Amino acid sequence: MSATQIHGQVAAHGHADHGPAKGIMRWLTTTNHKDIGTMYLVFSLIMFLVGGAMALVVRAELFMPGMQLVDPQFFNTMTTVHALIMVFGAVMPATVGLGNWMIPLQIGAPDMALPRMNNFSFWLLVSAFTLLILSLFMPGGGPAAGWTLYPPLVLQTGDALPLAIFAIHLAGASSIMGAINIIVTIMNLRAPGMTLLKMPLFVWTWLITAYLLIAVMPVFAGAVTMLLTDHFFGTTFFAASGGGDPVLYQHIFWFFGHPEVYIMILPAFGIVSEIIPTFSRKKLFGYDAMVYATASIAFLSFIVWAHHMFTVGMPLAGMMFFMLSTMLIAVPTGVKVFNWTATMWKGSLSFETPMLFALAFLFLFTIGGFSGLMMAIAPVDFQYHDTYFIVAHFHYVLVPGAVFAIMAAVYYWMPKWTGHMYDEKLAKIHFWMSAIFVNVLFFPQHFLGLAGMPRRIPDYSTQFADWNMVSSIGGFGFGLSQLLFVYIVIKCARGGAPATDKVWEGAFNHGLEWTVPSPAPYHTFDEAPVVK
C-alpha cells in the first residue's frame, strides 16, 4: 500500500447536516460504523475490567496455599466466567470494534455494507453478556466447569446452564452477523482501484478471520445445543450411559476452539503489520508473503484440533498427524515474525507507544508461540497437559499477544478517532508497567507448570507457594496498570493536543485512513476515492 496513490475526494464535508442523533437514541439506534465501533470498544473495555476483576479473585485466592477468600465452587466459577468473558466479551469485541472503525476507512467505503445488522450484532452481544453475568446469581451458582464446558462435569451445573448456553448462542449469532458484515463490506465496497492485494494487512487479516468465524462459530453453537438437549430433553450425545461419547464433545469443541485462537490473534497480526512499517518509516517487508502466511495459518488451524486432546488417547498415527500439523503452523508464523523484523531492518525507527506495544507483542507473543510448539510434541505434552505451563502458554499468546496488539491499535488510531493526541508520557508509563507486570504475572507460571502444579485448583502444595506469590503480585500490578490506560483514553477523548490528519510522520501513503481529517468526520468517503 505504501506506493498507492490516492485520487479524488476522500472525505465528505457536505454531510454536516447528517450528523449523529442526540442523546441515548444515538447509541441505541445508530447505524454508523464509527459509533458502533466505539460502542464495541467501550463494551470490550468494560468486559476487560470485569473479567480482569475475576482474574484478580483467582490470583488473590492463589496468593498463598490453603483456602483464603472464596469457596472452591466460586473459585471454579471465577476461572470459567473470566475465560468466557475475556474470549467472547473482551478480545473478540475489541477486534470487531477496531474492524468496524477502521475497515471502511481503510478500504474507502462510506460505511459497513449492512449497517442495521451491525447495530443488531452489537446489542445482541450486550444481551448475551448481561445474561452470562446474571447466570452468576442463579441457584447453584454460575457455570463452573471451565470455559470448555466439558460434559459430564458441565451437566452438573445448576440453573445457570441454560442461561449460559443461551448467552453463548446469542454471542455466536452476534459474531456470525459481524463476520458476514465484514466479508460483504470488503468484497463489495472497496474503493475503485483497491484490488485485494492492495488492501492494508489489517483488512486482510480481518477478512480471513471473518471466514474462520463463519466456519467455526456454528460448530460451537451445535456443541452447546447438544449439551442443552442432553441436559433437558433426554438425548445422550455425550453420555456414555446412553451410548453417547463425552470425547465427541471434546472433538467438536476443539474443532471450534483451535481456530478460535486464530480468530483472536489474526487481527492482532494485522494491527502489528500496520504499526511496525509506520514507525520504521518503511514499507512492510514481504506484503504478499504476509497475506499467504495468514491464509496458511487459517487453513492449518482446522487440522490441528486434537493436539488439545493427546492425553485423551488416540491412535499413534493420529497423534503423529496432529503433532506434525501443529508444528507446521510455526512456518507461516515464522514468516510473519521474520517479515516484521525485516521491516525494521535499516528502518528509521522511533519508539512511540504503539510501536513499543507492537515490539513487546513481537517478543512476548513469540515466547507464547514457542511454548505452544513445545506442547505440540505429543510425548512431552503428557507432562504439561492441564498444568500451569499451559496457563502460562495461552496467556502469553492472548495477553502480551492479542491484548497488547489491541492496546497498540488504540494508541495508534485514537488520534484519528478523537482528533487529539494522547498523553505520550503517561502512555509510556502504562506500557512499561504493563510489560513488566505481565511477565511477573505469567512467566513464573511456566515454572509452576513444569514442577507439576495442576490448573483450575483453588489450593496447592506448599512447594508451589513462592512462584504463586510472585505471579499474584504481577497480577495485581498488571490490573492496576490498566486503570492508567482507562484514564489515558478518557483524557484523550476529552481533549489534548490536536492531531494532524496524518497523525504519524511515518504514515506516508500508508492506508486511506490517514487521508481523512482528524477526528474522522461522521460520514466519510461518500464519494469513493480512486486508488491507483
Add this chain to the structure above:
Amino acid sequence: MSQDGHLDGKRRRNIRRTTIVLALVALGIYVAFIASAVMKAQP
C-alpha cells in the same frame, strides 16, 4: 448512513446475494454438525 441511495442496483444485489450465501453456509454447518452427531449416536 443513507447508503441505499448511493449504491447501484448491481452492488446491492451482490451484497444481498453474498449475505444470504454466507448465512446459509453458517446455518448449514450448524445443522451438519448436529446431524453428524445424531448419526453417530444411532445404536
